[in-house]
Amino acid sequence: MFTFVNRLVQAARPxxxxxxxGLDQLLELAGDSQGPAVVLGAxxxxxxxxxxxxxxxxxxxxxxxxxxxxxRRLPPHARPIVGRGCVYxxxxxxxxxLGFLPRPMRRALAKA
Numbered sequence: 001m002f003t004f005v006n007r008l009v010q011a012a013r014p015x016x017x018x019x020x021x022g023l024d025q026l027l028e029l030a031g032d033s034q035g036p037a038v039v040l041g042a043x044x045x046x047x048x049x050x051x052x053x054x055x056x057x058x059x060x061x062x063x064x065x066x067x068x069x070x071x072r073r074l075p076p077h078a079r080p081i082v083g084r085g086c087v088y089x090x091x092x093x094x095x096x097x098l099g100f101l102p103r104p105m106r107r108a109l110a111k112a
Contacts, residue, residue: 005040005093034060040093054090056109061101062091081110 037053037060044051050065065086066074074080078100080087090109091099101109 005036005043036060036093037062040091050086056105059092059094059105061105062093063088064091079106081106083109 034053034055041051041053041062044062044064052063052065053060054063055061063084065088066080068087071080071087074089078089080089090101090106092101093099100106
């Protein structure tokens, strides 16, 4: 899904042209920095996930809430964060390896 979102955003209209479709309008409203997070978040919500958009260090990311039972099924590099009243996995829609936020950013979120 990350590859799909990245290619979709890259294929969006060139700067300075009129919006061609709903995706172009969505990205225009969300802006370059938040557009990919908005698209990924919308797709995850459509799939029934408990997702939201958040930001840290001027970078937008998608926060996907998970049940405590799901933690043991996560890969080792997907460190969940406990906060905001739930357990969640932050995902980077901009092409980070496997979509997970870089470790320094995850640490900052865990402290917040």
